Amino acid sequence: MNPTDTKTMQSATADPDSADAAAPAMIEVENLDFFYGQAQALHDVSIRIPANKVTAFIGPSGCGKSTLLRCFNRMNDLIDVARIDAGRIKIHGVDIHHADVDVIALRRQVGMVFQKSNPFPKSIYENITYGLQIQGVKDRKQLDEVVEKSLRGAALWDEVKDRLHTSGLGLSGGQQQRLCIARAIAVEPSIILMDEPCSALDPIATSKVEELIQQLKTKYTIVIVTHNMQQAGRCSDQTAFFYLGKLIEYSKTEKIFTNPAQKQTEDYITGRFG
């Protein structure tokens, strides 16, 4: 991991004040302004996301959480009208919009799990191996190993090991979402982005995914968007609160939930709006 450069952050909320400031940042965002056409979705956002921690993004709908998340693997490139006007995003210290950055390689480093579970209409096995096959891996033995390892990593192996070659769409909602996580970790990323991964799941499936997130954190840096306050409280180390495209407060999770610095944060957490 590259040492972070020591440029001072302009935004007051850039660093989680009480977070171990020495911990190397995996993702650094500096003064990001993001637009969809004429509409500005992110205003001067700066944030440092530490490695091997779970960072939660919370905030009312439409405040730009997904937009920021999708900046990290440049998924917004797919949207014609999306554009970044100012600011930088660095991952491992590398500016991801630098001309030499290969977006394909970036996306292999930064995996993503979507709000709606979206396994391909293919078998479970093919879903997991897709990311490797497009890299040209053909060796059957290697693929078999990756499938088992990824499914075990996603705590799904025992449930599906006898039906690897049946359609991924035949699984339950929670299993599908864990399949998507397995698919993401099969290409061995260092960061996993999750955009409201549990919003369509029932409480039991949700708790399984949350448990999984705790296990994954030892190996991966995780950024999770959620609108479920309890979920953020239960499984994240850091929490960032966004409001109207601005980062309002970013701090250790206990601090945000017990002693927020900003009035807006407190109002949101206590349910007075949002």
Add this chain to the structure above:
Amino acid sequence: MSPTPSPSARPISEALLNRNRFRFLGLTPGEIIKYFFNGNAVVAIVVLALITIFLFREGAGFFGQNMQNLRIYRLAGLEYVDFIRRQVDEHTAMNRALNESRLAQFNRLTAAGRTVEEVNTALAPFDAFATAFGDSVEDVRGVLSDLTEVATAIKQKDQVNRDRLEQKAMLLGAGKSDEADKITVTPVDFAKETVTLKGTFPACQAANQQFAGKLQAALATAPAMPEAKLQKQIDTVQAQAQALIASLPEIERQMQEWKHDAPIPLSRSFTSFLFGRQWLTASFWQDWYGIIPLFVGSLLVSIIALTIAVPLGVSAAIYVSEIASVREKNFIKPCIEFISAIPSVVLGFFGIAMLGTALRALSQVSWLSWFPGFPMSERLNSLTAGCLLALMAVPTIFSLAEDALNNVPKHFKEASYALGANRFQTIVRILVPASLSGIISAILLGFGRVIGETMVVLLCAGNRIAIPNFTEGLGAFFQPVHTMTGIIAQEMGEVVTGSIHYRALFMVGIVLFLLSLGINYVAQLIVRRYRISIG
């Protein structure tokens, strides 16, 4: 009801019952709208039913008439004569092959710098052989022409009788019974008439013997060819001639066993239509209504059209839905859809005036001569028509395939990109498989569009009613054909209403109708069955 109603408000019960609503013929506006759309749907269904009934009513009579046609063929002894005619026809075909071979040799030698006289002397042995070969059939030909006369006479007599009967029936129908009585009809005694035919059997046998002997002698004089390719042609003729000689005893046996009144199975009437390899009308001898040449023609033209249109249409759809920028999309889509606005007669005109000539000129380019079937002998052929039909199928395939691609849920695409796939991989591995059912049904509907198209094939397919010679491999695609749609458009104007020819055309129409129905049905089935797997 509210206990303290304000004086201005009507009681609720009053508000619920609206007695003076607008009504027209006792119908409320809602009902009128409902019946209007309902009525339109009913009209569509009724029209479809009427067309179907009409088609089948007009076509159904064909089988009875065809049966009659086949019966006369046997009763009047035409079938008997055709045993011999077949030998002559086969011989003629071989003779043609020999003529072609001579031409090839001639060209080869003149190209080598010899003068015409020199070439002719060099080819003298071959000419002697060819003449002997050609003359060997003379005896059989003589017998054939005698027999043809006899059989034609019998058929004619029967036809005259039939006309008289019809006239009589008409007069009777009009109440002029005394005039009707004046017309006498003596039914043809086929047994007696065909005796003359069968009586010629010894003469036939003698002629065959002569034929076999002379042919055998001629074959023995076949000169060796200077080139392997030419030698192969001659060898083929040799083999065919030997096979013909060997088949003579069998033919004679069949002639002997032939009976004018042997029963014809009813199914023959169907099979001779569905599997008949000849469509021959208004012939002096015997009419045949076999759909195969037309069916094969339609199919061949459609295959060419789809081979061109499917890659074009599907790729364009992929480009527009996945790769093109908004501006490109707004330009390309209307352009392709505009193609379908070109009247087909204009396309046909373009085909005759430009494309046919251009394609033939291309086929005559010397460095392309290795291509099978090149140079093309005809300007208008399946390829010319197929190219234009492809143009007509592209908009159909493009629009439907594009819809199918757009219907693939966006999250499949995102998941693929998020795993580090590039655009090409996402298209090939995710988008196309996920929309495959839609793409296949787009292709099927394009096929339906092509097989039902008339004007272009009528103008550009060359209109030769014959099954293409598939032994030429790819060359079969450059031969003129006739199609099911083309034949109906061409002949329907000339036929007598109610005649067998008229009904045969209706039968062709029914086959087309069922084919299109089948294609559409399968396309819908595919879309419905696999829609779930798209997501």
